[in-house]
Amino acid sequence: MIGQHHAKAKTLGPRAAQLFTELNERHRSTFTVADVEAITGLSAASSRNLVLRIQRNGLITRLKPGLYNLVPFELGWATEHVDSPYLIAQELVGTAPYFLSHGTALELHRMVTQPIFTICVSCTRRVRPQTVGGYDFRFIHIAPEQEFGVTKHWIDKERFVIVSDMERTIIDGLRHQAFAGGITEIAKGLWMKRDVLNVERLADYALRLGVGAVIRRLGFLLEHYGLAAASTLERLHVALTATYQRFDPLLPAEGAHVARWRLQLNVTPEELDAVRLG
Structure with a gap:
């Protein structure tokens, strides 16, 4: 060409x-x-x-x-x-370490049921949101030690971009739901890829990231859907503090408290169960 x-x-x-x-x-x-x-x-x-x-x-x-x-x-x-907007994203971050993440990674891994129009990029450099070539780009700042769990996505035979792997994509979505279409979209992605996701790696990533709310949400979802062994759930459970967090931070602080995972369940069980039917 x-x-x-x-x-x-x-x-x-x-x-x-x-x-x-x-x-x-x-x-x-x-x-x-x-x-x-x-x-x-x-x-x-x-x-x-x-x-x-x-x-x-x-x-x-x-x-x-x-x-x-x-x-x-x-x-x-x-x-x-x-x-490709993914190649444009690569240019916008310059030489800084980056990876396509959140909703964009969900889409690349085919873990969504609806299109996501914003290109999400995690980057060690602070980059302002911008619109380029008709695409909206959002940049999520990460510390250098948070650059893990990534893989290559090939645009064609010669060009590739860096994207979070499926497990890291779930973890990032549990941390920043607003960039991933909401907590139920993350739950859908988890359920859709349940046969290929590495559950131990999910737990490893959550503990490595060290964000209590992520550990709580992951533990609850894995247990709710019956996707993890008791030993894996225990690894997550022992890392919890006494503080309670909302299951979905985008929704009001209401609903029952789940003592085991120190969560306020502010979505209905029916919403979570509906994921299995999708």
């Missing part, structure tokens, strides 16, 4: 041809003005001018100031194209 761009770029001069050749070598379809400077050796102003000329010729699309992606050759005369 980029080789065909190279042929068209030759008419724009050697710098444009050099840019597309190097992007091809790096398997990059999304790039920044800083990349153009580094590849061509041009000044910032000259790099911006080069990008503007290439954009006018329909070879690239501007996603936001300073960020662009290539228009695939097979689109013919189209001059607007937005690449």
